[in-house]
Amino acid sequence: MKFDVIAQEWFHSKVGLVKDSTLSAYYQQLRSHILPYWKDMDVESFKKNDAQLFIGQKFQEGLSMKTVKDLEITLKQILLYAVDEHDMNVPTAFKLKYPTANLVSKKEELQIYSLDEQRRIVQYFREHPSYRTLGVVIVICTGLRIGEICGLRWSDISLESNMLQVNRTVERIVDYSTGKTKVVIQSPKTINSQRSVPFPSWLADILISFAAPCRSDYYVISGSDKLIEPRTYRNYYRNLLLNKIGLSRCIKFHGLRHTYASTLITNGADVKTVSTMLGHSTVSTTLDIYTHSTLESRRKCAETILMK
Numbered sequence: 001m002k003f004d005v006i007a008q009e010w011f012h013s014k015v016g017l018v019k020d021s022t023l024s025a026y027y028q029q030l031r032s033h034i035l036p037y038w039k040d041m042d043v044e045s046f047k048k049n050d051a052q053l054f055i056g057q058k059f060q061e062g063l064s065m066k067t068v069k070d071l072e073i074t075l076k077q078i079l080l081y082a083v084d085e086h087d088m089n090v091p092t093a094f095k096l097k098y099p100t101a102n103l104v105s106k107k108e109e110l111q112i113y114s115l116d117e118q119r120r121i122v123q124y125f126r127e128h129p130s131y132r133t134l135g136v137v138i139v140i141c142t143g144l145r146i147g148e149i150c151g152l153r154w155s156d157i158s159l160e161s162n163m164l165q166v167n168r169t170v171e172r173i174v175d176y177s178t179g180k181t182k183v184v185i186q187s188p189k190t191i192n193s194q195r196s197v198p199f200p201s202w203l204a205d206i207l208i209s210f211a212a213p214c215r216s217d218y219y220v221i222s223g224s225d226k227l228i229e230p231r232t233y234r235n236y237y238r239n240l241l242l243n244k245i246g247l248s249r250c251i252k253f254h255g256l257r258h259t260y261a262s263t264l265i266t267n268g269a270d271v272k273t274v275s276t277m278l279g280h281s282t283v284s285t286t287l288d289i290y291t292h293s294t295l296e297s298r299r300k301c302a303e304t305i306l307m308k
Contacts, residue, residue, distance in 0.1 A: 029070070111255045120247065134207075153216065
């Protein structure tokens with residue numbers, strides 16, 4: 001059987017078993033990378049070296065280590081399907097060789113906002129309060145992802161304990177059945193992402209007044225039951241920083257999350273705590289992303305030796 005036939009069968013076997021966002025990711029992997037490479041191959045002729053050549057080509061195309069490893073996982077799922085459902089004799093437990101991370105691509109330096117820039121954002125909000133700008137301030141204080149702040153409702157916020165609960169995320173994905181995009185509201189992508197995050201008491205004082213006229217099911221950044229999707233909110237954020245606040249730059253929205261994490265680490269928070277607050281699946285993920293921040297924290301510790 002041809003690879004594309006098995007791949008399509010495998011994909012449709014996942015419908016109803018995984019989230020729409022996961023299906024969308026599979027769909028895009030198949031369309032952009034897997035089927036163009038494997039489409040006409042006879043599955044039963046597959047050899048481990050074929051997969052090795054495949055990932056080598058993907059690295060040459062400039063794909064990241066994570067993207068290539070995700071493609072390997074999907075490829076193995078398709079091959080396992082061929083074994084389980086069609087009793088094909090193909091290897092599935094092979095281990096591929098990957099280049100060291102520093103040979104794949106140079107890690108980009110994280111862009112974060114300075115303390116002065118953060119203060120200017122908060123000061124503008126105090127002078128021009130709005131629900132949408134409140135969302136940016138909340139992210140500065142909690143490190144939420146853009147889909148998480150778009151999905152945050154007032155029922156997720158406890159003003160008694162200064163905690164918010166991440167219960168859902170909003171995402172625009174490709175609908176495999178139409179090829180068009182759609183907005184979905186779903187639970188966070190991992191168990192770790194569904195988390196409780198504390199926020200400072202000064203923010204709690206602000207939230208009280210904003211929450212007062214709202215029902216518990218209202219979205220925080222709209223102050224109503226109307227959803228604001230990530231694409232729209234990114235555009236608002238960029239206009240806010242460059243045209244309203246007048247900052248000289250606007251880093252990616254995700255940079256607010258990086259700013260939050262870097263601030264925690266450089267101020268002495270342990271990496272395990274930061275990892276939990278960010279909703280990372282492992283501490284190693286946090287260490288890998290925030291190597292520079294953890295180095296700065298260690299330098300601060302070194303300076304305290306024999307100071308007393």
